[in-house]
Amino acid sequence: xxxxxxxxxxxxxxxxxxxxxxxxxxxxxxxxxxxxxxxxxxxxxxxxxxxxxxxxxxxxxxxxxxxxxxxxxxxxxxxxxxxxxxxxxxxxxxxxxxxxxxxxxxxxxxxxxxxxxxxxxxxxxxxxxxxxxxxxxxxxxxxxxxxxxxxxxxxxxxxxxxxxxxxxxxxxxxxxxxxxxxxxxxxxxxxxxxxxxxxxxxxxxxxxxxxxxxxxxxxxxxxxxxxxxxxxxxxxxxxxxxxxxxxx
Numbered sequence: 001x002x003x004x005x006x007x008x009x010x011x012x013x014x015x016x017x018x019x020x021x022x023x024x025x026x027x028x029x030x031x032x033x034x035x036x037x038x039x040x041x042x043x044x045x046x047x048x049x050x051x052x053x054x055x056x057x058x059x060x061x062x063x064x065x066x067x068x069x070x071x072x073x074x075x076x077x078x079x080x081x082x083x084x085x086x087x088x089x090x091x092x093x094x095x096x097x098x099x100x101x102x103x104x105x106x107x108x109x110x111x112x113x114x115x116x117x118x119x120x121x122x123x124x125x126x127x128x129x130x131x132x133x134x135x136x137x138x139x140x141x142x143x144x145x146x147x148x149x150x151x152x153x154x155x156x157x158x159x160x161x162x163x164x165x166x167x168x169x170x171x172x173x174x175x176x177x178x179x180x181x182x183x184x185x186x187x188x189x190x191x192x193x194x195x196x197x198x199x200x201x202x203x204x205x206x207x208x209x210x211x212x213x214x215x216x217x218x219x220x221x222x223x224x225x226x227x228x229x230x231x232x233x234x235x236x237x238x239x240x241x242x243x244x245x246x247x248x
Contacts, residue, residue: 087247092242093105093106095239095241098233100233101231101233102228102230113228114153114154114229115154117225118225118226118242120226120246121222122248126219127166129242130166130168130184130211131182131184131241132180134238135180137177138175139175142232143171144231145230146169146170146228148168148226149164149229150227151224152227165218167211167214168211169212170207172194174206180207181196182209191210193208
């Protein structure tokens with residue numbers, strides 16, 4: 001359908017208007033106008049809902065692995081300096097057999113050891129052993145005790161228990177004839193064997209010997225007097241040795 005245009009003066013269609021005799025061809029469309037300014041930002045929307053909670057904590061720690069092999073042993077260190085020489089030494093004290101009672105110290109002119117005792121010269125020390133050799137004919141079964149005592153009065157008949165440092169017990173279980181030998185130390189564990197020779201080699205005798213420390217370590221100090229008390233005496237033909245370890 002053809003477009004119709006009208007006069008602005010007479011209002012008639014240009015085909016019939018006398019105001020303008022020339023037919024007007026429509027002009028070209030003008031350029032679009034410039035874009036208007038950007039509007040202000042809109043209001044912030046509402047906060048969204050909280051998301052779901054994350055998963056659980058990390059799983060348990062795995063098992064520890066096997067221990068690795070032991071490394072090689074290091075080199076041995078240098079040897080340390082030699083310590084000072086010990087000033088301690090062990091001395092034997094000899095006693096002779098007598099009747100029951102105090103034995104006689106070897107070298108005594110006749111008196112027994114409560115009258116003429118051995119005197120300790122070391123500052124400190126200990127009794128460390130007792131040994132004996134006995135020649136007996138038909139030594140009967142029984143218990144024979146050897147008490148090592150200190151500082152008994154010179155007229156003592158029987159030592160007080162307070163003076164007894166150590167006791168050795170010789171227990172005979174059957175009659176013995178011949179030369180009997182034994183030794184006893186505080187470090188012995190249990191009863192020790194006794195030996196006898198009767199016209200032959202030494203064999204184990206029907207007897208045992210045991211050390212008992214009446215005072216722990218059986219200590220002695222300088223100027224202590226030491227005596228040996230035997231009850232009962234197995235035989236008058238006997239020699240006993242008490243060993244004292246002191247710093248002289």
